[in-house]
Amino acid sequence: MTTSQISAAYLRGLIDCLRLRNIDTECFLERYAVDQALVENFQARLPVERFNQMLYEAETLTGDEDIGLHVGEQIKPNQYGVLGLSIMNCKNLEEAVKRHTRYENLVCNVAMSRYQVKGDQVELTWDTCAPEVTRHIAEENVASWITFARWISGTDLSPSLIQFQHNKPNSIEEHERIFRCPLKFSAERVRVLFPAEYLQLSLRQYDPAMLAMLDTYAERLLLELNSSGRLVDQVTASISTHLQSGEVSLGHIAATLGLSERQLQRKLKEEGLTYQGILDNTRKTLALKQIEDGMVDLYEITFLLGFSDQSAFQRAFKKWTGMTPGQYRKTSNPSLSTKQSGI
Template identity: 35%
Template sequence: MAEPVSRVAATYVRLLYDYLQAQDVDAERLLGPLPPADQHFVPLSAWQGMLTRVQDLEGRPGLGLRVAAGISPRHFGVVGYAALACATLGEALLRLERYHASVYDVNPAVVRHLPEGISIEWGVSRGKPGPLVDETAIASLVQLARDMTGHVWPVMEVSFVNPRPDDVRPYEDFFGGLVRFGAQVTRLVLAAEHLVLPLRKSDPALLALMDQQAEALLARVASVPAEVEAWRRTLVVLIREGRPALVDLARAHHLSPRSLQRRLAEQGLGFQRLLDDTRQHLAEGYMRQHGLDLAEIALLLGFSEQSAFTRAFRQWTGLAPAQWRKQALANKNQVSP
């Protein structure tokens, strides 16, 4: 089996272009053209090269800390927007951790619950990406978390696998807590009191738009009994929140799981069929109408990996998503005036 290729999302790479633009630097002249809209990933090696060129241009430490100041949910793509639908920082971080590989597919992240809060750790199983990559990633995550809560709060601890720089003061000032270097793993520790902070920068308008789009897609499905339609609409929200389970659907309709299963059976349905049908109709609508790549569609449908979505879609339609989309677009062009 081939070794996995480390990579980062193209939306995340745009963060560096935005930083240079704010410095009145011609980013495309220095780094090359922006990744095209249909490109989801950029190889880690390319990202390392970009950061190195900017570091050589500026010639001072702490580049990742400065770049991170401009982070926003859009740099995390669909995952960032999904995080805005969460009620608290802790929920948002769990969402980001679940789907982090769609943004930062380097070393796997592991979340551990501690008495004092949580730690997020990145090992070195796929190598050490280097100080510039690491500090940009960790600082971006912390800055985004602070922005979403509307508070600048200190982290408890940050550990880097990289050697100690000559000047650690910029790192201590940015993170506000204990900063270690030369550690076995890259590690971020956040206090429990910060995890319960509400997201003051949530985007209910965007969330409502996502719901409206999803409901419009479902409306194209042949008419079904009102009860089934209500279950489907609830599933749309649960899918987006990463909770498409029988127990969650039952709770949302004030039923026990057993009662819901019985009522589903009365409609000639099982829960898995209802979930698959809902996901399939959403997937087909997204692929017809939205400028989303397949990895983003997989996330919107609650799949942790694009490969899982591909397998499921092939079971639903007999075609791989890319093949289905190609045929759908071809048919659309044939009927266009």
């Protein structure tokens, strides 16, 4: 069974909250064998059960029964690492929600977020089977969603409805202050409803070039996170890491894995694989993801995938799909303009 884990960066909000209350955070972290350096490490993870224990001790130390809400309210723009940065650089809230649901495992694997448009409302659900997920974690999660959405959109938006699975607390004054919408407790799942028109809200830090690089990095991190330890996964992860620099020769990738070219070729052959096949498949997977999103210019995709020039990318893409990148983009998203479709 997979252990439920959460990014150590989540601790930042908790530590900020405790410092504002003049709590000795150094001693607090020591009690849980957590080094301050861990809190600053985007890649570090800790068991959700331990984070939950820390939240409840923080409640005891501060007397704050709404500690989860207040930790979520303390969220900083970079607290979610590459996930947060990717969201910040999206064009609109719809693109941000899409990236959140795709990359959320980079910061937490206790639940799965889904969203769907239902009439004039959007339903965002957070489904979890992890018993470690308590009231504080659920409220921290939703409070951080709303706070972050307001920050990146530069608006004071509020949901239409928020539902929680836990029982109604003795007081919901802080919930009402932060969320400013109807609330329901003892529901089947954590659920946030908001007007569909919010999806088109422009985000104030939109940067397509930065977004493309962050997406490539996030895809690579997902590959590493989901790696089963198989050689093909290790090779794929290494290729993804080095694509943009163009350092994806057999020799270079073999060296990153501590192997010679012959050793890597032999091991792949034993599994019925070739290095070129893995390289092509990795590029194809990332190319299709970038093109289907419709957010990145095809010239930028050429660069991000490490092709020498546009014609090389176009030839490879036509071999994979039978279409040029521009034709594929128009087919997968007819609403895109000719200018966006590119080559």
